[in-house]
Amino acid sequence: xxxxxxxxxxxxxxxxxxxxxxxxxxxxxxxxxxxxxxxxxxxxxxxxxxxxxxxxxxxxxxxxxxxxxxxxxxxxxxxxxxxxxxxxxxxxxxxxxxxxxxxxxxxxxxxxxxxxxxxxxxxxxxxxxxxxxxxxxxxxxxxxxxxxxxxxxxxxxxxxxxxxxxxxxxxxxxxxxxxxxxxxxxxxxxxxxxxxxxxxxxxxxxxxxxxxxxxxxxxxxxxxxxxxxxxxxxxxxxxxxxxxxxxxxxxxxxxxxxxxxxxxxxxxxxxxxxxxxxxxxxxxxxxxxxxxxxxxxxxxxxxxxxxxxxxxxxxxxxxxxxxxxxxxxxxxxxxxxxxxxxxxxxxxxxxxxxxxxxxxxxxxxxxxxxxxxxxxxxxxxxxxxxxxxxxxxxxxxxxxxxxxxxxxxxxxxxxxxxxxxxxxxxxxxxxxxxxxxxxxxxxxxxxxxxxxxxxxxxxxxxxxxxxxxxxxxxxxxx
Amino acid sequence: xxxxxxxxxxxxxxxxxxxxxxxxxxxxxxxxxxxxxxxxxxxxxxxxxxxxxxxxxxxxxxxxxxxxxxxxxxxxxxxxxxxxxxxxxxxxxxxxxxxxxxxxxxxxxxxxxxxxxxxxxxxxxxxxxxxxxxxxxxxxxxxxxxxxxxxxxxxxxxxxxxxxxxxxxxxxxxxxxxxxxxxxxxxxxxxxxxxxxxxxxxxxxxxxxxxxxxxxxxxxxxxxxxxxxxxxxxxxxxxxxxxxxxxxxxxxxxxxxxxxxxxxxxxxxxxxxxxxxxxxxxxxxxxxxxxxxxxxxxxxxxxxxxxxxxxxxxxxxxxxxxxxxxxxxxxxxxxxxxxxxxxxxxxxxxxxxxxxxxxxxxxxxxxxxxxxxxxxxxxxxxxxxxxxxxxxxxxxxxxxxxxxxxxxxxxxxxxxxxxxxxxxxxxxxxxxxxxxxxxxxxxxxxxxxxxxxxxxxxxxxxxxxxxxxxxxxxxxxxxxxxxxxxxxxxxxxxxxxxxxxxxxxxxxxxxxxxxxxxx
Numbered sequence: 001x002x003x004x005x006x007x008x009x010x011x012x013x014x015x016x017x018x019x020x021x022x023x024x025x026x027x028x029x030x031x032x033x034x035x036x037x038x039x040x041x042x043x044x045x046x047x048x049x050x051x052x053x054x055x056x057x058x059x060x061x062x063x064x065x066x067x068x069x070x071x072x073x074x075x076x077x078x079x080x081x082x083x084x085x086x087x088x089x090x091x092x093x094x095x096x097x098x099x100x101x102x103x104x105x106x107x108x109x110x111x112x113x114x115x116x117x118x119x120x121x122x123x124x125x126x127x128x129x130x131x132x133x134x135x136x137x138x139x140x141x142x143x144x145x146x147x148x149x150x151x152x153x154x155x156x157x158x159x160x161x162x163x164x165x166x167x168x169x170x171x172x173x174x175x176x177x178x179x180x181x182x183x184x185x186x187x188x189x190x191x192x193x194x195x196x197x198x199x200x201x202x203x204x205x206x207x208x209x210x211x212x213x214x215x216x217x218x219x220x221x222x223x224x225x226x227x228x229x230x231x232x233x234x235x236x237x238x239x240x241x242x243x244x245x246x247x248x249x250x251x252x253x254x255x256x257x258x259x260x261x262x263x264x265x266x267x268x269x270x271x272x273x274x275x276x277x278x279x280x281x282x283x284x285x286x287x288x289x290x291x292x293x294x295x296x297x298x299x300x301x302x303x304x305x306x307x308x309x310x311x312x313x314x315x316x317x318x319x320x321x322x323x324x325x326x327x328x329x330x331x332x333x334x335x336x337x338x339x340x341x342x343x344x345x346x347x348x349x350x351x352x353x354x355x356x357x358x359x360x361x362x363x364x365x366x367x368x369x370x371x372x373x374x375x376x377x378x379x380x381x382x383x384x385x386x387x388x389x390x391x392x393x394x395x396x397x398x399x400x401x402x403x404x405x406x407x408x409x410x411x412x413x414x415x416x417x418x419x420x421x422x423x424x425x426x427x428x429x430x431x432x433x434x435x436x437x438x439x440x441x442x443x444x445x446x447x448x449x450x451x452x453x454x455x456x457x458x459x460x461x462x463x464x465x466x467x468x469x470x471x472x473x474x475x476x477x478x
Numbered sequence: 479x480x481x482x483x484x485x486x487x488x489x490x491x492x493x494x495x496x497x498x499x500x501x502x503x504x505x506x507x508x509x510x511x512x513x514x515x516x517x518x519x520x521x522x523x524x525x526x527x528x529x530x531x532x533x534x535x536x537x538x539x540x541x542x543x544x545x546x547x548x549x550x551x552x553x554x555x556x557x558x559x560x561x562x563x564x565x566x567x568x569x570x571x572x573x574x575x576x577x578x579x580x581x582x583x584x585x586x587x588x589x590x591x592x593x594x595x596x597x598x599x600x601x602x603x604x605x606x607x608x609x610x611x612x613x614x615x616x617x618x619x620x621x622x623x624x625x626x627x628x629x630x631x632x633x634x635x636x637x638x639x640x641x642x643x644x645x646x647x648x649x650x651x652x653x654x655x656x657x658x659x660x661x662x663x664x665x666x667x668x669x670x671x672x673x674x675x676x677x678x679x680x681x682x683x684x685x686x687x688x689x690x691x692x693x694x695x696x697x698x699x700x701x702x703x704x705x706x707x708x709x710x711x712x713x714x715x716x717x718x719x720x721x722x723x724x725x726x727x728x729x730x731x732x733x734x735x736x737x738x739x740x741x742x743x744x745x746x747x748x749x750x751x752x753x754x755x756x757x758x759x760x761x762x763x764x765x766x767x768x769x770x771x772x773x774x775x776x777x778x779x780x781x782x783x784x785x786x787x788x789x790x791x792x793x794x795x796x797x798x799x800x801x802x803x804x805x806x807x808x809x810x811x812x813x814x815x816x817x818x819x820x821x822x823x824x825x826x827x828x829x830x831x832x833x834x835x836x837x838x839x840x841x842x843x844x845x846x847x848x849x850x851x852x853x854x855x856x857x858x859x860x861x862x863x864x865x866x867x868x869x870x871x872x873x874x875x876x877x878x879x880x881x882x883x884x885x886x887x888x889x890x891x892x893x894x895x896x897x898x899x900x901x902x903x904x905x906x907x908x909x910x911x912x913x914x915x916x917x918x919x920x921x922x923x924x925x926x927x928x929x930x931x932x933x934x935x936x937x938x939x940x941x942x943x944x945x946x947x948x949x950x951x952x953x954x955x956x957x958x959x960x961x962x963x964x965x966x967x968x969x970x971x972x973x974x975x976x977x978x979x980x981x982x983x984x985x986x987x988x989x990x991x992x993x994x995x996x997x
Contacts, residue, residue: 381626382619391659395553398663399670406663410656417652421645429633429641464550471552
């Protein structure tokens, strides 16, 4: 039965590309240049085509991988993440003399794990996918072996990540203990059937799984690893993990909590409410105090996780749609912003302090304009995609009656505008004495950034089509 | 299917900005091209607004030139634009002031001219969009998008404390706006709850729903604070002096001339008619703040050493009149308020242009640095005098008509308010004439002032239209009042129709048939 493999075709394409990248690296003569990134692009295009063909089919493989529209939408987000990340990796690899084949292969394996996580409908498989993607990302974080900071970041990320995985696994074990299954649909049914008021065991299982997810989406108070890991990793890797991991983790988070644990929503929604509020507040308030652009964007990405949690709390169909739209927008925007950082990263100087951006507009008007577009979109200014994404989330929150959460959300987004503006102030309104510190922009990275910016305008001005897709995605979720 | 004139008014500046993106060359080469392109585009837009006015049917209070296309159908969001008498002349005002602002910048903006022109055009597009939007989502998009170009105009081309002023401007206005966004979402959700889950951001449909009185208060507060910050109403005005003083001349002209009116326009268009019950409750408080603003703004203006700051505080005072007129909620008051919005745009715009000319010559705006300019630059001072008198409200010039109508309306509503507000008229004469006297009369005791050049050809082109309009608006006010009146009456009907009976939380059945007609 070939058809039972249908649902895994997208991730198989990406895995094959990853394997090809490793093989290519093995046969590469030292110093020979090979278009290994091109292999990755081919694999991702394959994944995109496969997802396209699977759309509306609800293919299921082995009973545990479900290529429903929700999973496919996230797969497509991950394809976008993958393409943009591959395109902006060039300068980082050149400058740091990173092992090309391993780097791309790890990225592709990570993507395959993410895609699996987005489509898995079994807790154990979700755990497996989580480990696949996490291992790839741990190694990528520490891929600059001679950099103490990079290694420290990787170690920190790995230790805390392993701890969170343990929590997650423990939660799965308890869930299995209660329900006798790890399949999401069965868990949901059994949880609902067992009792009206949840038992302590159920709450324990729920709590442990929640901690595992909270760590992966860097929700407060499990966010501590984020600034260090984002700062220590090479910027292109940060772009990749800040978007890809978040997209995959939120997809699984939404799927698990709005299906298997949906019957217990009364128990977890208040907790997630508090976590969402704390995440938004901490992410923005601490972000204000940062002087390093990467750390600032790390806190900003924590805050954006908070907005996504608002949607999760709201739990309606509109909320699920808004998760998808938000993840797509956030992925494009954040990769764009980190892409600019990656391009400015210089062998002598990382150029990652806010003051390094002084006068960028006068030296590199195009790059400064692109960065401005990304920052304004992160800040939620119309007519950029970030505005529609936030509007979507807050519509869900208001319609579900979470007015106070929405108020916290919009006010923290104003605070976040303050720190995005700090970079803009530096780029445009401060003059810079030193000249020509910035390297030239490689073509692939430049193209990726321009495409990202165009996509942000497209999603901000004509979001209708993507909103329709999102609406059709959530109707199929379990 | 007629020509989509409103869309073209909004889109043309945008197209101009896009064209400017591709003007090649360094500052030296691109600056003259950019200036001419931007000026041409803004003049074309002005011509379009005049065309709009000439085609406008002044006898009707309804929205005209309506265009409507589904935009995000899943949420009932339409691209829905139209004008009535209230927004018509504000569009013309925007079209009128933008070319003047651009022209005035030729003498003062000498770096990154191309980017400057792009930002001014983007700003114009967003401002036009705010005035024509009849869909709350669309309105908010323009409302928020407007902040960005203004932020850059202040932050890049402003004076010494420009960064502080720019950041304060954007954060202050944004904080207030985001709460309005939530109120808008709340309205849409309320509509959806009464219409089977179908959202709508259509202003006309939202006018028709009955909002529970408790909710009205919160929604009204969210809207009113957003607009009050923009106006700015005392005590939300603190961003204004900073933004005005630090902004380049073109920025100040647009800020004072058009952007402040967005606040009062928002009150007339959205806050009052959408939430009549809450509006009736809050009107006396808002009017009190407005009267405090009138007097406070005037007193603070009196002691300013800096001309720009003086004009900025005079705006606080003058906009207080506008808000007072709106709160009176009678024909004279609201008509006067709309008229006064136009007046303030013309006369304060004119004042900022004149101050800009002085500042271009001396690179200072401190009153004490000047003196005896009448002997040096008689023509500029003559223009200065006319603009000053128009700002004070001398009969025969524009300011008089608006203030008179507002005071009349306010008197009919609450004589005490009118009495206090009237002192503002006297105070404004005091601070404006005193400033005028110190700058222009007396001996030329600072030799830096001795050799200043009088009005140049470009400056003539900037100031003559202002004076012509000021005179026209003073002498033939009916020309301008005629299109305003039916729309004001319609708006007042909307408010009074809702006010007494709006206590039930049910969706009005009247909105039902229009839902069915949706595309």
